[in-house]
Amino acid sequence: MKLVIINYGAGNIKSIQFAFKRLGVNAVLSNKPEEILAADKLIFPGVGEASTAMAMLKESGLEQLIPTLKQPVLGICLGMQLMCESTEEGNTKGLGIFKTHVKRFDNDVKVPQMGWNVIKDLKSDLFVGIKENEYMYLVHSYYAQHCKETIAKTDYGINYASALQHNNFYGVQFHPEKSSLAGAKILKNFLEL
Amino acid sequence: MLTKRIIPCLDIKNGRTVKGVNFVDLRDAGDPVELAKQYAEFGADELVFLDISATLEGRATTLDMVLRVAEQVNIPFTVGGGISSIADVDALLQCGADKVSINSSAVKRPELVNELSKKFGSQCVVVAIDAKQIDGQWKVHLAGGSIPTKMDLFEWAKEVEQRGAGEILFTSMDHDGTKNGFANKALAKLSLDLNIPIIASGGAGNIQHFIDTFQLGKADAALAASVFHFGEIPVLKLKEALKKNDIEVRL
Numbered sequence: 001m002k003l004v005i006i007n008y009g010a011g012n013i014k015s016i017q018f019a020f021k022r023l024g025v026n027a028v029l030s031n032k033p034e035e036i037l038a039a040d041k042l043i044f045p046g047v048g049e050a051s052t053a054m055a056m057l058k059e060s061g062l063e064q065l066i067p068t069l070k071q072p073v074l075g076i077c078l079g080m081q082l083m084c085e086s087t088e089e090g091n092t093k094g095l096g097i098f099k100t101h102v103k104r105f106d107n108d109v110k111v112p113q114m115g116w117n118v119i120k121d122l123k124s125d126l127f128v129g130i131k132e133n134e135y136m137y138l139v140h141s142y143y144a145q146h147c148k149e150t151i152a153k154t155d156y157g158i159n160y161a162s163a164l165q166h167n168n169f170y171g172v173q174f175h176p177e178k179s180s181l182a183g184a185k186i187l188k189n190f191l192e193l
Numbered sequence: 194m195l196t197k198r199i200i201p202c203l204d205i206k207n208g209r210t211v212k213g214v215n216f217v218d219l220r221d222a223g224d225p226v227e228l229a230k231q232y233a234e235f236g237a238d239e240l241v242f243l244d245i246s247a248t249l250e251g252r253a254t255t256l257d258m259v260l261r262v263a264e265q266v267n268i269p270f271t272v273g274g275g276i277s278s279i280a281d282v283d284a285l286l287q288c289g290a291d292k293v294s295i296n297s298s299a300v301k302r303p304e305l306v307n308e309l310s311k312k313f314g315s316q317c318v319v320v321a322i323d324a325k326q327i328d329g330q331w332k333v334h335l336a337g338g339s340i341p342t343k344m345d346l347f348e349w350a351k352e353v354e355q356r357g358a359g360e361i362l363f364t365s366m367d368h369d370g371t372k373n374g375f376a377n378k379a380l381a382k383l384s385l386d387l388n389i390p391i392i393a394s395g396g397a398g399n400i401q402h403f404i405d406t407f408q409l410g411k412a413d414a415a416l417a418a419s420v421f422h423f424g425e426i427p428v429l430k431l432k433e434a435l436k437k438n439d440i441e442v443r444l
Contacts, residue, residue, distance in 0.1 A: 014289035018264045048314045107388055110413065112316050112359055114390050116238055116443040117195045135196070135443040137269055139291075139316040139359075156195055178269045178291065180233065 001191065003027045004039035006066070008056045013045055016076070019177035023188055031060050041071055041191060046078030050102075050142075051090025053078055067095050072168050072193045080164060080171030081142060089142050098164045098171060100147035109157035112141040117154050117162075119174065124151040124165050126172075128189050134182045136162070136174035144173065196441045197407050198238035198414035199428055200392065201421040203228060205244050205274075208254035225258050229266045232421070235428045237268065238443060241294065241362075241416060244274035256288050263289020271319055273362075277302075282309055286317065294319040294362055297335045300342065300349075303356060310357025319392075320358040322350060324379075325366035331379055338366035346379065347386055354387050361387065362416065364394040372398025372420070377410035384411035392416050400426060400434045407440045 003020060005013055007029040020027040027043065030036060044066065046053050057063040066073070066083075075083045084094045087102035094102070105111045118133040143160040146153070152163035154173070164171040170190065176183035204211045209223045229240055242262070244255045252275060259272055272285050273294030282293050299306050299320055309318045323338045324331045324346040331346035350361050363383060365376035375393045383391050390413035393406045397417035403426075406412045420426045432442040 012286060012289065012291060014260075014263055014287065015291070018289060019267065021264070022267070049311075110388055110390050112389070113195055114316065114360060115195050115198050115414070138195075139269075141315070175269075178267065180267050184267060 001025055002038065002040045003043070003191070004036055004041075005029050005043045005045060006036060006062065007031045008053070008060055008062055015175075016043055016045055016177045019184065019187055020191075023184065023191065025191060031062065033061070033065055036062075036065065036069070039071060041193070042069065042073045044073055044075040044079040044083070046076065046080075046082060048078060049090060050078060050081060050087045050092040053082060054090075054092050054094070057082070057095075063095065067097055070168060072170065072190065074190050075169070075171035076177070077140060077173060077175060080173055081144060083164070083169060083171050084144055087142055097169045098144070098147065098149050098166055100145050100149065100161065100164070102142045102144050104142050105157055112139055113156045114139050116179075117156060117174075119152040119154055119162050121153045122151065124163070124170070125193055126151065126163065126165070126170055126186060126189050129185055130182060130189075136176070136179045136183060138162070138174045140173060144171075194441045196238070196443045197412070197435065198392075199236070199403075199432060199442070200239045200241055200414055200416040201232050201237050201428070202241040202243060202394070202416050202418045204418070205242050205255055205258065206246050207248075207251040208246075208258040211245070226261045226265055229262050229270070232428065233266050233268045236432055236444070237421075237428050239268060239414070240266070240270040242270060242272045243294075244272060246275070256284055259285055259288040259290050273319070273321060277305070279308060279312055282313060282317075286313060292317040292319050292360070294321045296321040296323065299353060300333065300335060300344070303352065306353050306356035306358055310359070315357050315359035315389075318358050319360045319362050320350075320353040321362040321364065322346060322353075323364045323366055334366055338364075338369070347382060350383055350387055354389050358389060360390045360392065362392040362394055365396060368396030369394070371396055374398065374402040375406040375410055375412070375415070377406055380406060380410035380412050384413075390414065397426075400431055403431060404435060404438050404440065407435065408438070
């Protein structure tokens with residue numbers, strides 16, 4: 001199993017690496033196209049601000065490469081948001097893999113949403129063995145609107161897409177690497193896709 | 194629904210926990226990693242490590258500890274204490290910390306909040322505020338509550354929110370260590386004034402205090418140290434009690 005974390009300078013990559021290490025898998029960091037293309041599975045992380053992250057992707061040429069990938073790719077948090085058509089954060093155009101848009105939470109809820117919330121209406125191999133209303137750890141101010149690619153839903157003021165899937169591309173808004181045993185199970189499922 | 198969080202806080206000096214910790218079946222009560230794992234297993238939602246090392250060597254050891262916690266613990270954690278620059282935060286995040294908590298350094302140079310949230314995102318910037326009442330006014334204090342300032346708690350909290358803080362950790366010096374309950378009136382006002390999560394700290398003595406701080410204090414999370422360390426209030430038992438009182442928690 002060759003697992004690569006796409007490294008474009010965004011996010012808490014260490015936690016993801018450690019989460020896979022606990023599953024007995026060594027995740028390699030790379031921004032090299034040849035290494036990314038040769039991987040069996042890829043993680044697309046991201047914490048931080050969308051327009052800055054997108055600029056880093058453009059600079060490294062990864063913006064072109066990622067949508068063409070054929071292996072399973074898992075976007076986490078901002079990674080998932082950047083895989084959408086666009087995000088209101090910094091008025092950023094995304095990679096357009098998921099046909100949906102990312103909006104900011106209204107101020108009738110506290111922003112960021114920070115903490116543990118449930119995921120439901122689960123439909124994907126990613127969630128094998130995960131029960132409905134399982135708790136996941138989330139930290140975000142922007143959310144993906146529902147589309148036909150929605151594979152998990154969460155309520156926070158509104159009901160939004162907390163996970164998306166299009167062919168080999170998966171995205172989760174929550175942090176499986178920080179979501180206790182259930183989160184680890186989702187990462188394990190991804191490895192077994 | 195987003196749940197209320199229960200956050201044990203560990204004081205760290207030279208990479209070891211200080212203050213007594215009294216758990217059965219713990220091989221090394223001074224090892225923060227052992228403790229953190231135990232808490233994660235018992236249902237803690239997050240952890241806070243407060244670094245009280247005074248020396249550079251002590252701080253370096255803390256970084257190593259952060260790395261070991263990140264390696265072995267599968268819930269989020271915040272590191273606070275002695276953080277005053279982008280480089281400090283970068284080092285901690287690189288080691289796997291999810292959030293950092295800043296306190297005095299933000300009071301001394303408020304622009305630090307802007308710089309950190311711009312560079313790393315609001316989600317990882319917790320501003321800790323220690324305050325106590327002087328003539329009925331909540332005043333911000335520095336250095337663990339020993340140095341008073343003229344700053345008003347609510348004005349300062351609003352300011353750091355506008356500067357990009359993602360969360361406020363409010364410790365009432367009037368309540369801290371008393372085990373008489375949290376400062377719920379001030380907490381409720383903070384929660385109403387601000388639109389970011391508020392962590393209640395200081396005063397936890399029994400389960401009812403936690404129920405009160407969520408119901409009356411409108412807190413999003415509650416932090417405590419000794420009641421958890423000495424097993425006076427097991428985290429799981431606390432969360433079961435909260436649930437019985439219709440407070441949403443992760444169980």
